[in-house]
Amino acid sequence: MTADNPPRMVFVLKQELPFLPRELAWLHAPGLGLLDEWALAPYGIDDATDGLYEHRVPPDAALWLAAASLPALFWGLHDWAHFHNHGPLTQRALTELQCDASALSWLWRNRAAIGLNEGRWEGARTDVERITIARYADERMSFDPALLGPDRLREWAETPPSPRV
DSSP states (O other): OOSSOOSSEEEEESSOOTTSOEEEGGGTSTTSSOSSOEEEOGGGHHHHHHHHHHTTOOHHHHEEEEESSHHHHHHHHHHHHHHTOOSOOSSHHHHHHHHHHHHHHHHHHTHHHHTOOHHHHHHHHHHHHHHHHHHHHHTTOOOOGGGGOHHHHHHHHHSOOOOOO
16 A cells, blocks of 8 residues: 555545546546446545535535545545545644544445454554655654554444434
8 A cells, every 4th residue: 555546446426416527437447347437536535634624515415436556545534534634734634644544444344244364454554554644744743653653544444323313
């Protein structure tokens, strides 16, 4: 797992929304059977975060994620967390950490359904921790490794979700 956007990860549009930049899904996720579907243009993640918020469209009403690998799934889930957190990115490392923790917790909670064993999850977690440490260093901030500790993420993943309001 690296900080680079992985290939074959795309947010497929469930409906046409004129405020979202779109491209054909198969251009970014070939081989996944997405022939005529439209997808959020990869450069449009930030625009989608703002547009979904502005138009009061819940992300799950507008998009679904197609991902062909663990890195693609992780980064898709990371971006999915961004869709739920509108606002200026004033503390980038902290915002990205929250998205990382959300994605890792989802992977843990759903590991059986996606065929992810504990060792592979831990490998992904340590890769993400390395990426997070670099982000914090770039912003000259100290990072507390407990924030992405395996026990903390597992506990968070196993906590029942709050009801949607």
